[in-house]
Amino acid sequence: MADDEHNEAAVRTFLSCATEVARLMDLEDAADVPETRRARHLAHAARKPLLERAHLPEELFASLMAAAVHDPDPSFCRWFVEPAVYAFGRRRVLTALLDYLRTGTDAEQAGAERAWYCAHVPLHADRSPAYAPGGSRDPALDESLDVRDEWQETLRLSAK
Template sequence: MATEENETPGGETARGFRALPGPVEDRREVFAGCVAEVVRVLGLDVAQEPQPGDQRTWVQHARTALYKACRRELVLSEESFQTLIKAAVHDPDPSFNRHFLEPALNAFGHSRVQAALLGYLRAGTDLERAGAASAWYWSALPLRMPTVRAEHPAATAPAEPDGAPTVAAEWYETALREFVSNEHLDVRRRLLPGLSLRKSDWPPELHDLVDAAVAIARSHPDEYIRHRVEHQVGD
């Protein structure tokens, strides 16, 4: 039920998908505050806040500093977990939010990161729900940062008990329900690419919701959503 491997959240693909439009609301100030917290909590080698009129360059420097820190030995505190997840959720660029998500994945594990994103989808603001959907795209990345670890290994999520619904299964059902019930444009734009619209991928009790999602997308006033659903239904 995930997006295709040859697709990036913010770009075109070889299969002809249109680029995901930018957010309908300006999130730069909120995101800058999140980045400032990342810089402070992780002690990154960059100014703790941007100079007036130079926010974009400062964010790029912060991304670079985080990237370099992850190539060295980086020990992440419990506070850093929520700080990194929040920055990933509020990052307006869905192609680069992985810079904040990947260290958290390597230190705290897939289950805990995915559970945090599910929490945003269930109880966050609409902007946070949309951001969580973009961040989810990267939440199954392989762990390729062996020098990044949690300060307290017990902070990683425990294994799920046998027979319990996986976090991923809960995510996709919640995402389907949210797409149908939530009219916010960014929420629907960000959720749709990650949803399977084949009934065979869903239990029978959710088939009516799948039909509703397809109907909503096909009649939606947003061109991106109408274009996207036809590709997904035709797969």
């Protein structure tokens, strides 16, 4: 596959992922935005509402992870990862990224590596209503040392 075809396929995949997130969030479909900018427009439209909600529907988790992994811009995949970390916990996000690293396509594995970095965003009680009153949070949501060890082991084995 030529580079242009590969990039075009990657853009279409990301657009599909961003569209699904927007659909699950009941956001506008952005049909009036040129296709070349539609995915980024949808991601931008979803960012604030994702962070403002104390709880996100379970069905949104896989779509957020797919959008994060397929986002071609490493600066923006955080827009999907950060709300997922707040709502579903760092452990679950890192586990999903580890699954992409182990079983995903080459593009998904590269996307998982980009998103892995973003999944270590510092959490702040004043940034998300996902925290209980008083700024508390179940620590089990974010315990992930074992997942980090598995990530390192998977990278080590894939380098052989």
